[in-house]
Each structure stands twice: as C-alpha cells, then as structure tokens.
Amino acid sequence: MEPDGRDLVATSGVAAVGTGRPVPGNGCFRMAGTGKALVATVVLQLVDEGELALDDTVDRWLPGLVDGNGNDGSRITVRHLLQHTSGLHDDIPGFATPQQYYVHRFDTYTPQEIVARATRHRPDFAAGDGWAYSNSGYVLLDMIIEEVTGRPWHQEVQDRILRPLAMDHTYLPGSTPTLRSPHANAYEVYPSRERIDVTRVIVPDPGGNVSTTSDVNRFFGALLGGELLPPERLAEMRDTVPVDEETQVFWPDGRYGLGLVNRPLSCGGSYWSHEGGQSGYITLNGATHDGSRSVTVSMSAALGDSPDNALCDTLVAGQDT
Numbered sequence: 395m396e397p398d399g400r401d402l403v404a405t406s407g408v409a410a411v412g413t414g415r416p417v418p419g420n421g422c423f424r425m426a427g428t429g430k431a432l433v434a435t436v437v438l439q440l441v442d443e444g445e446l447a448l449d450d451t452v453d454r455w456l457p458g459l460v461d462g463n464g465n466d467g468s469r470i471t472v473r474h475l476l477q478h479t480s481g482l483h484d485d486i487p488g489f490a491t492p493q494q495y496y497v498h499r500f501d502t503y504t505p506q507e508i509v510a511r512a513t514r515h516r517p518d519f520a521a522g523d524g525w526a527y528s529n530s531g532y533v534l535l536d537m538i539i540e541e542v543t544g545r546p547w548h549q550e551v552q553d554r555i556l557r558p559l560a561m562d563h564t565y566l567p568g569s570t571p572t573l574r575s576p577h578a579n580a581y582e583v584y585p586s587r588e589r590i591d592v593t594r595v596i597v598p599d600p601g602g603n604v605s606t607t608s609d610v611n612r613f614f615g616a617l618l619g620g621e622l623l624p625p626e627r628l629a630e631m632r633d634t635v636p637v638d639e640e641t642q643v644f645w646p647d648g649r650y651g652l653g654l655v656n657r658p659l660s661c662g663g664s665y666w667s668h669e670g671g672q673s674g675y676i677t678l679n680g681a682t683h684d685g686s687r688s689v690t691v692s693m694s695a696a697l698g699d700s701p702d703n704a705l706c707d708t709l710v711a712g713q714d715t
Contacts, residue, residue: 401608403420405417408578409576409577410579411579418577418578420563420576420608422573422575422577423580423605423677423694424602424603424604424670424675425564425605426597426601426603426670426671427668427669428668428677429601429605430532430653430668431653431668432555433535433539433547433551435555435617435631435653436547436554440542440543441472442627447472448473448652449473450471451467452467453467453468455541459537460509461513463513463514463515464517466521469521470482472535473652474531475528475532476535476652477525478526478527478528479521479524480528481521481522481523481526482513482534483512483513483515483518483530484512484530485508485514486508486511486529486530486601487501487503489582495582495595499571499592499595500595502596505534505536505537505599509530509533511530525636525637525638527637535547547599548566548599555613555622559613559621563609564604564605566599567604569596571595571596572594573604574604577593580592581695581696582695582697583695589695595673597672597673601672610677610690611689614690615685618682619685619686620685630651632651633651636650644669654666654667657680665680665682665683666680666683667679675694676693676694678690678691678693
C-alpha cells in the first residue's frame with residue numbers, strides 16, 4: 395500500500411487456459427501453508443490470555459490421540475507443533491497423478507483421520523531433536539484451539555484476525571470444492587506433461603484457506619506491526635531454528651519460528667514470510683521486520699505433486715508499503 399492508501403497490484407497471463415480472460419487483480423486463491431501463520435497467531439493469543447502454555451503437551455488437551463508406532467503425545471508440546479520440531483510424520487492426502495485427482499478430489503477427512511494417517515508411521519525423530527515440515531502437526535493445533543475455546547478453530551481465526559483486520563475475502567471453504575469469484579483457475583502439470591485444471595477440489599483443513607494478495611499483505615503488516623500480538627509473544631514467534639536440508643532447497647538459509655519463516659535478503663538483512671502451495675496455487679510472500687512493507691505473489695500453475703516448483707502461467711502480485 396502506498397502512503398496515500400493505494401495498493402500496488404500487477405497481473406500477468408490469463409485466468410483460464412484457452413481464454414483471453416485477464417487475471418483478476420483481486421482474485422481469490424487457496425493460500426495453503428500461509429494459513430499456518432494465522433493459526434499460530436491464534437495459539438499465541440491464547441497463550442497470552444493464559445488459556446494454554448507453549449510447553450503444554452498434546453496429551454494435556456488431546457489425551458491418547460497421538461499414540462502408537464513410537465508416537466507419544468505426552469512428549470510433544472504446543473511449541474514443537476508450532477515450530478515443526480515434533481517429529482510427527484506428515485501424511486496429508488495429495489494427488490501424484492491426474493487419475494488420483496479425478497478419483498479422490500472430493501474426498502473428505504476428519505482431523506482425527508489425518509492424525510491417524512500420521513501416527514501409522516514412526517516419528518521422523520524424537521520431539522525436539524530435529525525439524526521437518528508437518529501439516530499433521532498443525533491439524534493438531536486446530537484441534538487444541540477447539541479444546542481450549544470450545545469453538546471451531548476457524549471461527550477463532552475469523553473473530554480474532556479476519557474481522558478486526560477487515561480481511562473480508564479470506565475464508566475456509568470447508569467441503570465446498572469451488573472458490574468465490576473472481577479467481578484464476580489452478581493447474582498442475584504432471585511428469586507426463588499433462589496439464590490438469592485442479593481448481594475444483596476439497597482440501598483438508600487447514601490447507602484449504604482461501605484469500606487474496608491484499609488480505610495476505612494486510613495480515614502480515616498487522617502481525618509484524620504489533621497489532622495482533624504483544625511484543626513478548628511476537629518475540630517468541632520470531633525465535634527461530636534452522637529448517638532441514640530438504641526445505642533449504644526452496645527456503646535457502648531459512649529459519650522457522652512459531653508459524654513464521656525468516657529468510658535472508660541478498661542486499662542484507664532478512665524478511666518474514668510463510669509461503670504455501672496447494673492444488674495448483676502457489677503463494678509467495680514477504681514482509682519487513684516492522685510490517686511496514688510487504689508483498690504477496692499468487693501463481694496458479696505448478697508441477698504436479700511438487701508445489702514448490704511453479705510455472706507462471708498466471709500471476710497476481712500485491713504490495714503494501
């Protein structure tokens with residue numbers, strides 16, 4: 395956003411392959427992993443209110459849910475889940491082939507089913523002894539928010555973040571496979587080079603959150619500007635550890651806090667972000683330390699089963715300054 399209140403928005407490409415329809419500057423997209431920063435913010439607000447503690451174990455709130463095959467909810471803390479140091483194996487359903495997409499795109503899963511998929515595997519490491527990105531861990535955080543508050547986790551996000559910041563275009567579609575208009579269609583290109591329109595799909599929570607570039611910018615500006623958390627909680631959020639070698643490929647020299655990623659700038663210093671990729675949509679973003687400047691890019695094509703490699707068939711960019 396410019397000092398006079400205007401957003402800077404740039405678009406490229408078409409909203410749907412084979413059409414001349416331009417990419418909408420205010421288009422919706424699935425924000426995927428970026429939604430983890432919102433979930434983490436709610437958790438830290440509850441910590442600040444004394445409703446839970448970062449050192450609470452999973453068993454404290456969800457007794458017996460994480461158990462078996464070496465998984466032990468009595469050793470995994472809320473902090474471990476937020477920082478991806480729990481060791482809980484990541485086993486979120488996805489589509490490795492076009493056929494899998496067509497057969498399973500409308501499948502739904504309960505949070506308990508997602509956790510059960512994870513605990514069918516042995517932990518990647520003992521809690522606190524490594525780092526590995528775990529969507530399953532954030533499903534547990536959603537469940538903990540609900541246990542603490544007695545309300546759906548997405549309602550807490552709505553009331554604590556979206557409504558106060560007027561993020562009117564950010565929402566959880568649930569079992570609805572479509573996005574609100576306007577939006578660009580999403581595509582995945584598989585190893586066979588077959589390009590599939592994957593716009594219609596049901597994404598397990600919380601990866602299905604829908605947003606816009608301006609809403610994402612507004613969130614990061616408010617979070618890093620101190621509007622959502624007091625200084626001591628924001629400092630905890632920014633307390634980072636190195637990510638693993640696999641993740642270094644697309645977050646070079648990245649460090650992970652509590653739902654926030656810190657990455658170095660080539661010109662010196664660093665920036666904060668939380669990128670995401672889901673069902674063809676790729677979300678890239680970054681904000682300065684104080685949130686005074688941020689940029690969000692949404693791309694709507696990806697290499698199938700590898701959301702971190704984007705093909706820029708369509709592009710939406712927004713920037714706040």
